[in-house]
Amino acid sequence: MLSQMFQKVATNANRDATPEENERLLPVIDFGPMLAGEPGARELVIEQLRSACEYSGFFQIVHHSISHEVFRNAFRASKRFFELPFEEKLELSKDMFSNRGYELVQDFVLEGEETAFDSQEVLDGCADDDWCCSGSTSNLAATPAASITTTGAVNGSVSSGSNAAVFEDEIVSNEFRESFYFGSENLSAERLMRPFQGPNKWPLHSGNDFRLMRLLAESLGLSEHAFDDFCSDPTTAIRLLRYPPAGGRVGVNDHRDAAALTLMAQDGVAGLQIFDPELNQFLAVSPRKDALVANLGDIMTILTNHRYKSSLHRVCNTSSQDRYTIPFFLQGNIDYVVAPLPELGPPQSEPVAVEDLLRDHFQNSYTSHTTSVC
Numbered sequence: 001m002l003s004q005m006f007q008k009v010a011t012n013a014n015r016d017a018t019p020e021e022n023e024r025l026l027p028v029i030d031f032g033p034m035l036a037g038e039p040g041a042r043e044l045v046i047e048q049l050r051s052a053c054e055y056s057g058f059f060q061i062v063h064h065s066i067s068h069e070v071f072r073n074a075f076r077a078s079k080r081f082f083e084l085p086f087e088e089k090l091e092l093s094k095d096m097f098s099n100r101g102y103e104l105v106q107d108f109v110l111e112g113e114e115t116a117f118d119s120q121e122v123l124d125g126c127a128d129d130d131w132c133c134s135g136s137t138s139n140l141a142a143t144p145a146a147s148i149t150t151t152g153a154v155n156g157s158v159s160s161g162s163n164a165a166v167f168e169d170e171i172v173s174n175e176f177r178e179s180f181y182f183g184s185e186n187l188s189a190e191r192l193m194r195p196f197q198g199p200n201k202w203p204l205h206s207g208n209d210f211r212l213m214r215l216l217a218e219s220l221g222l223s224e225h226a227f228d229d230f231c232s233d234p235t236t237a238i239r240l241l242r243y244p245p246a247g248g249r250v251g252v253n254d255h256r257d258a259a260a261l262t263l264m265a266q267d268g269v270a271g272l273q274i275f276d277p278e279l280n281q282f283l284a285v286s287p288r289k290d291a292l293v294a295n296l297g298d299i300m301t302i303l304t305n306h307r308y309k310s311s312l313h314r315v316c317n318t319s320s321q322d323r324y325t326i327p328f329f330l331q332g333n334i335d336y337v338v339a340p341l342p343e344l345g346p347p348q349s350e351p352v353a354v355e356d357l358l359r360d361h362f363q364n365s366y367t368s369h370t371t372s373v374c
């Protein structure tokens with residue numbers, strides 16, 4: 001049902017966005033005046049959010065108050081992780097229940113020892129919970145990027161042997177990248193029993209505090225608290241990603257994110273392509289190192305009764321350098337039943353629990369294999 005609703009569109013046509021198209025697909029929203037408390041600035045941000053979310057569901061935030069140094073340290077930490085010996089990363093392999101740990105895709109395995117390191121890997125984890133839901137916007141410095149500034153030896157739990165099945169599932173994928181997932185360190189015993197969360201596999205920690213979900217609620221003409229129940233104790237994930245120069249191969253296939261909201265730090269290397277609904281094709285957008293790229297996922301489309309978009313996107317690193325990004329995913333309370341907010345008209349989607357939606361999404365991403373080319 002969900003998979004039908006959010007069917008993938010097979011298209012390979014793509015080109016660079018012109019500056020005007022870039023601004024339309026991925027508009028720049030300046031949080032500076034709002035965070036400085038300038039009169040009218042909050043209203044302007046809310047209006048810009050509404051317009052972006054109705055068109056592509058993508059926007060990029062500048063003057064978000066996270067220092068350049070935080071980003072720099074985060075990317076340094078990410079590079080340090082991916083430079084670990086291959087065997088060491090393999091020991092941190094992602095377990096599919098908690099969605100934490102290192103992930104590599106089959107090219108990595110199939111290409112043999114020499115090129116193996118230059119193929120696809122992933123490290124997954126999660127941020128502290130209330131990053132997007134509560135607290136003050138001025139504390140945006142407590143971001144996913146900030147949360148990976150901690151350094152130290154690899155320590156987390158290692159589920160040895162559990163990875164064989166993952167590799168078999170991934171054996172037909174054609175993606176080309178590596179990544180690492182991590183997440184909240186403040187999980188209750190009850191939360192630890194649930195999927196899509198668990199102890200981290202690499203040392204990371206942060207206290208997070210951000211109100212973007214409240215601004216988004218207001219942009220829909222709703223109370224700023226409209227999403228509070230959805231994300232009072234949310235499942236989140238942060239993913240360190242490294243895309244080696246791909247030589248025409250796709251880094252991440254066409255997909256929509258499952259999360260309500262994704263926020264991503266990126267280095268200066270291009271690679272993200274967003275599907276433009278007007279042109280009906282993918283456009284490669286320009287990276288801005290100082291911006292946080294934000295996009296809405298399928299959960300937000302349901303919550304907003306399809307008023308806000310969750311756009312297809314993908315990654316092709318056509319450069320000759322590695323590309324590093326750090327997306328954070330706000331997935332919401334694991335038991336929350338996602339349904340269109342009643343204020344937004346007759347519901348266009350069936351209710352679905354966050355857990356089921358995530359499971360459906362993960363199953364699709366590990367079993368459906370699009371054949372995009374860059």
Ligand SMILES: O=C(O)CCC(=O)C(=O)O
Nearest residue numbers: 241252257272315325327
């Ligand atoms: O790395 C990027 O630019 C995008 C990553 C992405 O789309 C994802 O991890 O869902």
Ligand SMILES: [Fe+2]
Nearest residue numbers: 255256257313
């Ligand atoms: Fe994505």
